[in-house]
Amino acid sequence: MASNETPRQWLQRTASRGARWSRLSVLAGTLSTLVLLVQAWCIATIAQRMVIDSTDFSALVTPLLLLPPAFIARGLLVRARTICGARGGIEIRQSVRRELLERIAVLGPLWARRQHSATLSNRIWDQVDALQGFYADYRPQMLLCGIIPIIILIAVAPLSWAAALILIATGPLIPINMAMVGIGAKKRQEDQFLEMGRMSRHFLDTLQGLSTLKLFGVSKRQADEVHTTSESFRRRTMRVLRLAFLSSAVLEFFASVSIALLALYLGFVYLGQFHFGMYDHGINLFMGLFILILAPEFYQPLRELGVHYHAKAQAEAAAEDLMPILNRRVFERDTDQPAWQPKGSLALSLEGLTARYAGRSSAALDDISIEIRAQEMLAVIGPSGAGKSTLLNVLMGFMHPEAGSLNVLESDQTPRALIDIRSDDWQLQIAWVGQTAVIVSGTLAENLRLANAEASDQDLLDALEQAALQQWLTGLPDGLDTRLGEGGRAVSGGQARRIALARAFLRDARLVLLDEPTASLDQASERLVMEALARLCKGRTVVLLTHRMELLALADRVLMLDQGRVQALETLDNLRAPGGPLARSVSAHPSETRDV
């Protein structure tokens, strides 16, 4: 994967994923031109026999009978072309989308959060769909632009070299024509595409800001603004289009002029005015009409290419958005580690651990060396930016330390570096309750089984009981099958937190990671969550991020972090002893910054 790949190169490289269909589509297009030769033969033959040979009707029967099957064959080939093109586009998009989705897992949640989920889903969904026109229509058509004119030239040249010369001279094969039509149009078409995009973005922007406009009392006035802006966009776009259409008019001009030239040349040959451009056999009406009927098809592929041009511009814009995701280089773990299934409880040993966010100069975790003992509850405190979340991200395997080591110790086993454990195996040992619990739209059972797909209904009920949710459950109309999330039953913050807790119970993991599990809950929920936490943490190794006194009191030891460094690692009592870093001062000052 070259890092300096252009969008066009990427589009080209990706095309190989649907190459089979694209080839079939081009083949159908090529064959359809060959069938056109038959059609032209039929029509020209009929005219020749009627006008020149003055035959009777029976001589027309063969070409007349041949015409419908020729048209049907052409129709079948056009159909095949459409279907193959669509199929190729669909396959490429499915493959690209799968790669993107799998890539997300490699890049990790930290990266995904930086991208904003709406932007990211727009890329994975809409931008990938924007590739369809390019692969289904534009690319096969581009290939046909190189094939069809040559077939027609080969058919015309043996009849009259002068006619072939007219086609060549005015034709799309001439690089100057291509340059005039292609490059000129390209820049302008892209400009137009950009203008159109800006125009609809401006409208979207206005709609999205409607409530702000209302609040500032200018929403009524804005209607005229919408019109004025749209009109000025129109004027600018039309300036671009006047030039853009000129280049397609050039193509149109050459096509028309060459048909006229051909007709005049052939007519004057018939009338005996011209004597050049033919071979010994001369030119009869059949040959002339045959050439005339084929002439428009000589230019047709390029004209059609112009119709699909916006698909190309769209695809290039999409590729520009997708490439950074696909080509971004990240640390990837060795995937062929031996399986790891711990039996006893886990302890962790961090030595000189340093971690840094991309593009930051200061380390988020700076030379951390601590032991996290088996089955202890370690609380981590510190101001925001101290490195608490970073520590959690490192423990979850979402972030890779740039220096130092993190070893996992199992009671009687040799220590093992986290880096040598497959991330699937490691994550299987983690239960996590964060500040915001994810509720996916689906049934309650589906939401719980996220943590353990094999759990029986009884397991789910037990977990709900452990998480103090059984009372809520009895109030649900369909029990475990009640739908939650979008379009289903609304779930309060406290309930969501307890569903996350129930998941943690179902997981039965060795390591429990908690991030402010009681923040911004109402009083009743908070008490229930605290009780459930006490049950969950028993017999497991727990790392808890908090600044709540009640939670600190549950912890065996407290790790104080500041600016990525360890300030203290002690029991709470020692920290609060006189002279200790958390020693009580005389009066509480209420105007501090804390969450409710």
Added chain:
Amino acid sequence: MFRQLLPYVRLMTPWTWLLGMGIALQLMALASSIGLMALSGWFLSASALAGLSIATAHTFNYLLPSAGVRFFALSRTGARYGERLVTHDATFRLLSRLRKHVYESLEPLSPAQLQRHGESELMTRLTADVDALDGLYLRVLAPSIVALLGIVICGVVIGVFAPAIGLFAALALLLSGLLGPWLAWRAGQAHSDAWHQDNTRLRARLLERLNGLSELMIYNRWHGEVDSLIEGQQTRDAHEYQLARQWGSSQLLSQTLLGLTLTGVLGMAGWAVTRHELDATLVALMGLAIMGAFEAIALLPQAWQNLGRIQRAATRLDDVRQRVSETDFPAESEQCLPEGHRLSIDQLSVHLEASIAVLYSVSLEVEEGEHLLILGPSGSGKTTLFNSLIRFVSPSEGTMTLGGAPLNQLSEATLRAQFAVAQQETHLFAASYRDNLTMGQPIDDETIMAMLDTLALRDWLEQQPDGLSGFPDERGSSLSGGQLRRFGIARALLRKAPIVLLDEPTEGLDEATEQQVWHAIRNHCQGRTLIVITHRLIQLEDFDRIAMLDEGHLVEYDTPRRLLADPDSRLTVLCQRIDPELAGLMRPA
């Protein structure tokens, strides 16, 4: 069936001449195209016949036909160019009007009505729908009318020489132009609808799953999610594939009918020639005229496919416009004018959905110039209270008055003039930073700069190469989350309204900046009523009163001094629960 399109057709009336000219030019291009091929065909046949003997070859008048051929070649080019310019210009004019029209019908709706549950992408969809509707003229009406007239022209050209053949040609072309696309359009609708349903569902699902990526990864469920998303996409794409098949089949049908038409015409012409009822040189003309007319017919299937999309877009726009505004404002002349700015909320209850209340009988009095802090955990109804005041949501019970006048008796202009609001989300418009801050008021740059300075945005502004005249980036914004929030506060404070409402103004700020922002807010709100909602315990003593909300109930409402003096008050408990020394120590020295 096409009723939903009527309002949009009516929008076109001011430009009838322009639209007509576009169609006329298109028709001219088509006629030139047919003329070029048909005349060339006749010219070849006639000159070949004349060339058989030297005598006729010399008397053959080639001047007129050759001039005609040259004329058609040039008029085809010219008309095509002119047609493109005119139809595009007309389309853009229509689009401007369409946008205004859609905006005006959406504007009266309250944001709560527009952004209902699960409609986070409504605006994006609306924009796409408007863009689709602009194709009504360019992609549907104009090509259809032109194709129809093209068929007539073709029939007339042939009919001049042989009326029966002309009639047959016109009818047969009409059939081949309409039948295939119409069948595809009818059959395609089910797949099209299914595709759209699947697409919307899958996209929403993807967004939801991306939001829960950490948890899904921890629970090893991401790969399963990827599989099920791809599976869903395959189901969706199966509909797309069916549509492509139908589209292909309709092309096959059109081609078959064209082949039969051509065979019929040539057969009839041949028969007539052998019976000496028709000049033989016209056979090629007829064949080529039909092939020329088919160029226009070939555009029809696409037009019909677009028609389906446009109809769906029109239906969706109608659906949104059908949402009658829930909040009506009295006219300027009928409103009650407030006396003073004392806010009184009495027994306010708000239900967002039928059964779930977000506020229960909340009563509050806010004197003019008073500073009130509303505290509560997230989801306690704070923002809904704000939205009720600015009439973005309608209360189900209770009354709110301002200076003695009920809020719903104020005209919209009067109501808006009372409040300066900074919502949680700050929307940056694609306009200069200056325009984004003044929002149409005449405010000089010094005032703006001073405001940015007090909100610690001076450094940010100095990094902008174009200063206040700079634009936010087209993709995303060039302000960080905390900066954006302060930008929103600056915008609200610059508005000289007697009541200032700030929703979580210091979320995501570091402590030093937070202090500075509070200081600025207090300074700017001296003498103005200030209501701040937050879920953080901040600067309690700076406020005259504190209201605590929990699960939609007002649980405490008093001065901070009295609340803190009461050892059992929720506020006291909260303040003690979070160890102050701990918090104090945790701040870097």
